[in-house]
Amino acid sequence: MKYKKIFPILLLLLSFNFYGQHENMKEKKEQIKALKVAFLTTELNLTTSEAEKFWPIYNLFDDKQFELRHQKMKSFMRRMNDGSLDQITEKESNSFLVQIEETEEELFFLRKKFVQNLREIFPSVKILKLKKAEEDFNRKLLQQYRNKAHKK
Structure with missing residues (x-):
């Protein structure tokens, strides 16, 4: 009798916890994005005119890149992390390799198109x-993560 009353409450509390974690991750992602915008703007010394042209192109590229890396590789990563990789068949492993190659190729062409679009607004030196x-931003972010994990 008590379990029938406690179970819905427990489910409700768990759902709030998961929702809170999702919101926390979303918030952290937004913070990182804001830091990245500030860092790149400073490092590239963007003029107002350059920034107006650059950020829409960069944000579109970044979103597509994220989608390719995280959405298309989700099933592969799940398989790699669940410990079942040792039991994978040759056919499945070939399928995953093809998927990885196709995703990497899509990323390459996405990056290539991105650079072509940047050439219309920036000199080559600024693209470099x-x-x-x-790379510097990613390195600093990783270092901060390592430092934070090391202190715990």
Whole structure:
């Protein structure tokens, strides 16, 4: 009798917890994006005119890149992380390899188109600076994550 009353309450509390975690992740993603915007703007020394042209192109590229990396590779990553990779068949592994190759190719062509679009608004030197600034940002972010994990 008590379980019938407690179970719905427990489910409700768990759903709030999962919702809170999702919101927390979404918030952290937005914070990282804001830091990245500030970092790239500073590193590239963007003028107002350049920024107006650059950010829509960059945001579209970044969103598509995220989608390719996270949505298309989701089933593969799930399989890799659940420990069943040792039991995978040759046919399944070939299928995953093809999927990875296709995704990497899509990423390559996406990056290539992105650079072509940037050439219309930036000199080549600034495009190279963007590449370096992205790598620097990612390196700093990873270092902060490592430092934070190390302190725990």
